[in-house]
Amino acid sequence: MQIDPFISFHFDFKNAVLESTWKTRYEMSEEEYKKVVLRYVEEVERTHPRFVLLDTRQAYFTINPDLQAWVSNTVRMAYEKVGLRKRAFLMSKDFIVQLSVEQIVEEGEGKIRANQRFFSEHQEALNWLLGR
Secondary structure (H helix, E strand, C coil): CCCCCCEEEEEECCEEEEEECCCCCCCCCHHHHHHHHHHHHHHHHCCCCCCCEECCCCEEECCCHHHHHHHHHHHHHHHHHCCCEEEEECCCEEEEEEEEHHHHHHHHHHCCCEEEECCCCCCHHHHHHHHC
């Protein structure tokens, strides 16, 4: 498995949940960030999750509007390909980063056929994904 300092994954085979932890930096280039997003897409396509939990609490890269559209479209295509049902976000405490993540979600709203919610606690997000 490929090691990436900016993103890590855990796949729960039993429940088909792909958890990703995003550790992006403020000073990343757009190209570096795109590589992280493409790595995420590869993992989605490899594991075919029903649910995803994106932990962005350590994500610090601010995503500009043009890049937001690219991220939304790129990720949406992978989600459609695997038939994703739900996605949960653990949100960054950095307001600007949180806002850019929310804008990506809104950009894809209506285009992604999965339910989605934002959380501050991991267990609460997991419980919602699994209907507990």
